[in-house]
Amino acid sequence: DAGVTQSPTHLIKTRGQHVTLRCSPISGHKSVSWYQQVLGQGPQFIFQYYEKEERGRGNFPDRFSARQFPNYSSELNVNALLLGDSALYLCASSLPGMNTEAFFGQGTRLTVV
Amino acid sequence: AQKVTQAQTEISVVEKEDVTLDCVYETRDTTYYLFWYKQPPSGELVFLIRRNSFDEQNEISGRYSWNFQKSTSSFNFTITASQVVDSAVYFCALSEANNNDMRFGAGTRLTVKP
Numbered sequence A: 001d002a003g004v005t006q007s008p009t010h011l012i013k014t015r016g017q018h019v020t021l022r023c024s025p026i027s028g029h030k031s032v033s034w035y036q037q038v039l040g041q042g043p044q045f046i047f048q049y050y051e052k053e054e055r056g057r058g059n060f061p062d063r064f065s066a067r068q069f070p071n072y073s074s075e076l077n078v079n080a081l082l083l084g085d086s087a088l089y090l091c092a093s094s095l096p097g098m099n100t101e102a103f104f105g106q107g108t109r110l111t112v113v
Numbered sequence B: 001a002q003k004v005t006q007a008q009t010e011i012s013v014v015e016k017e018d019v020t021l022d023c024v025y026e027t028r029d030t031t032y033y034l035f036w037y038k039q040p041p042s043g044e045l046v047f048l049i050r051r052n053s054f055d056e057q058n059e060i061s062g063r064y065s066w067n068f069q070k071s072t073s074s075f076n077f078t079i080t081a082s083q084v085v086d087s088a089v090y091f092c093a094l095s096e097a098n099n100n101d102m103r104f105g106a107g108t109r110l111t112v113k114p
Helices: none
Strands: A005-007 A010-013 A019-024 A031-037 A044-050 A053-057 A064-068 A074-078 A087-094 A108-112 B003-005 B010-014 B019-021 B024-026 B032-039 B046-052 B059-061 B064-069 B074-079 B088-096 B108-113
Touching: A005 A087, A010 A019, A019 A087, A019 A108, A031 A074, A044 A064, A044 A074, A074 A087, B003 B088, B010 B019, B019 B108, B024 B074, B032 B074, B046 B059, B046 B064, B074 B088
Parallel strands: A010 A108, B010 B108
Antiparallel strands: A005 A019, A019 A074, A031 A044, A031 A087, A044 A053, A064 A074, A087 A108, B003 B024, B019 B074, B032 B046, B032 B088, B059 B064, B064 B074, B088 B108
């Protein structure tokens, strides 16, 4: 079975631009979460979606948004990119239920110049 | 508020040594969940273990073992007879009940030298 897949793997954007990151969960997983991992730090929670509904949001500005599609895949959108948005963006999927273990993809490395 | 502290930033050991990675957490909830993840250079976080706050039994899985002590708010991870392939960054994480925000520690970089 395929694990969590994310695309693209690497991305370079200019300040002020917009970016869309994509994630496909493990088959059968209906919950998708997004995390931002700045170099040298632990991942920080951005969003969780379940059945296309937002179930949780971390302390991130409104420039960050996400959505989940009927096939449970998800997109993370970031507008008006800042240099500080440069990070590894990780997507995780999990089975329904609270506090279940999350399975992560390999991430998208975003560099803002 | 939930918080996870991994005081050891980097640890270096020689192959076959035992090594313990420390994790201390803070939470006001009585129901919570603790996790350990491994992040190899490829970047993907690999799930290792999940424990709930009502299960203080220590767990052993092959060379890995976990010591959960509520009295000291710690959930430490020991690798016995370490191997080069164990080299990675290890993260401890906490999730409070009915809260989808998994809070990670800053991670401990483990280097196992041959």
